[in-house]
Amino acid sequence: MDLELDLSEFCCLNKDCPDYGKKGKGNIRVKERYGSKNRALLRCKTCTRCFSETRGTIFFGLETPDEEILRTLAMIPEKGSIRGTARASGHDKDTICRWLDIAGAHCQEVTDYFFQELELGQVQIDEIWSYIKKRKKT
Amino acid sequence: MTDDDSDEYGDVYTLTAMESDTKLFISHHEGGRSTDDATELFNDLESKRSNTSPIPLFTSDDWDPFELGLLNVYGSLEQRPYCGIGRKPLPILVPPKDLKYAQVCKKIVKGQVVEELRRVVFGDAEEILRLFGADSGGCINTSYIERINLTIRNSLARFIRKGMNYSKDVLMHSRAIDFFQAWYNFVKQHKSLRLMVNCGNKRWLQRTPAMAQKLTDHIWTLKELLTFRVPVQ
Numbered sequence A: 001m002d003l004e005l006d007l008s009e010f011c012c013l014n015k016d017c018p019d020y021g022k023k024g025k026g027n028i029r030v031k032e033r034y035g036s037k038n039r040a041l042l043r044c045k046t047c048t049r050c051f052s053e054t055r056g057t058i059f060f061g062l063e064t065p066d067e068e069i070l071r072t073l074a075m076i077p078e079k080g081s082i083r084g085t086a087r088a089s090g091h092d093k094d095t096i097c098r099w100l101d102i103a104g105a106h107c108q109e110v111t112d113y114f115f116q117e118l119e120l121g122q123v124q125i126d127e128i129w130s131y132i133k134k135r136k137k138t
Numbered sequence B: 001m002t003d004d005d006s007d008e009y010g011d012v013y014t015l016t017a018m019e020s021d022t023k024l025f026i027s028h029h030e031g032g033r034s035t036d037d038a039t040e041l042f043n044d045l046e047s048k049r050s051n052t053s054p055i056p057l058f059t060s061d062d063w064d065p066f067e068l069g070l071l072n073v074y075g076s077l078e079q080r081p082y083c084g085i086g087r088k089p090l091p092i093l094v095p096p097k098d099l100k101y102a103q104v105c106k107k108i109v110k111g112q113v114v115e116e117l118r119r120v121v122f123g124d125a126e127e128i129l130r131l132f133g134a135d136s137g138g139c140i141n142t143s144y145i146e147r148i149n150l151t152i153r154n155s156l157a158r159f160i161r162k163g164m165n166y167s168k169d170v171l172m173h174s175r176a177i178d179f180f181q182a183w184y185n186f187v188k189q190h191k192s193l194r195l196m197v198n199c200g201n202k203r204w205l206q207r208t209p210a211m212a213q214k215l216t217d218h219i220w221t222l223k224e225l226l227t228f229r230v231p232v233q
Helices: A066-074 A082-089 A093-114 B037-046 B064-074 B125-131 B142-156 B170-187 B222-226
Strands: A028-034 A039-044 A050-052 A123-132 B008-020 B024-031 B056-059 B076-078 B092-094 B099-107 B113-123 B190-200 B202-207
Touching: A050 B024, A066 A082, A066 A093, A066 B125, A066 B222, A082 A093, A093 B125, A123 B170, B008 B037, B008 B142, B008 B170, B024 B037, B024 B170, B024 B222, B037 B064, B056 B064, B099 B125, B170 B190, B170 B222
Parallel strands: A123 B056, B056 B099
Antiparallel strands: A028 A039, A039 A050, A123 B008, B008 B024, B076 B092, B099 B113, B190 B202
16 A cells, blocks of 8 residues: 555545535544554544545455455456356455455445436346246246 | 245346447346336436436337336326216326337247337337438347347356356345446446547547446546545535
């Protein structure tokens, strides 16, 4: 992790703070470094609450190096099965499922944020079949 | 299937919707094959549509829940006239005038398509044909969404037929599709959306569906997608 942080990209995440969600106010300072990855703990001067620099990303609370996680997750939408990815990357299959869970929830938030007020012309709809655990015999 | 199997086991149909000009994968819904599932998909689409944009032109294959779902979302109740005898008729759902919906019905005998019928369900037939570009050889089709379905089957291991990679859990199934959706829209460059620029050594400008829809201005990396902090609204 680089030690130089662009503090203007961060905003206070405390809902009761008067500067909640406002960027570039100059109220964010680095309080301390924590953890094995030397993450920065940021502090809002207005409401004196602290939050991590990785808050709002998928790397919050994960000990594995970021590049390793990205390389592993990049195999999932390229026809990588969970166990196949586990064998190729050397991580456990439960670990990969946990990362995929976090990444899927994050991606849904990003999609919901961007997909508002869309201009739609022609929309095509279809269904695609799959099954959970067992196929229903007809 | 036995009796002590969990309720969530069994067939799952993922309904998908996409914009055919920009190839944007708009929304998906996992569920069965009922009208409620189609209604939920259309409600999701309706919540993402801008207020200024008109109701889009819908195309699908021959499956009745889509028609009923469209009526549930966009239709309005109308009282039929009372003819004098018997009890009063119940109100029926009537589609609005600007709702346009066309179907492609394929008749399949022994795995071969023998006949293809194109049907306009709601809306004016001539206007729909004009929107599809009938004078320059276009016709009512569902080709683009079928292509996305092929991309899904080729990208996610849990959609491969006759393999051991099928989903074992509903939650992870929808998470994987959510991840795929963002990856497809923001990270993967789409070959048919590229623009010819011819400046210097560069001949093509590659684009993603989100760029074609003017949501972003560059191709995202996976790191950019996964570290994007959603701003407070």
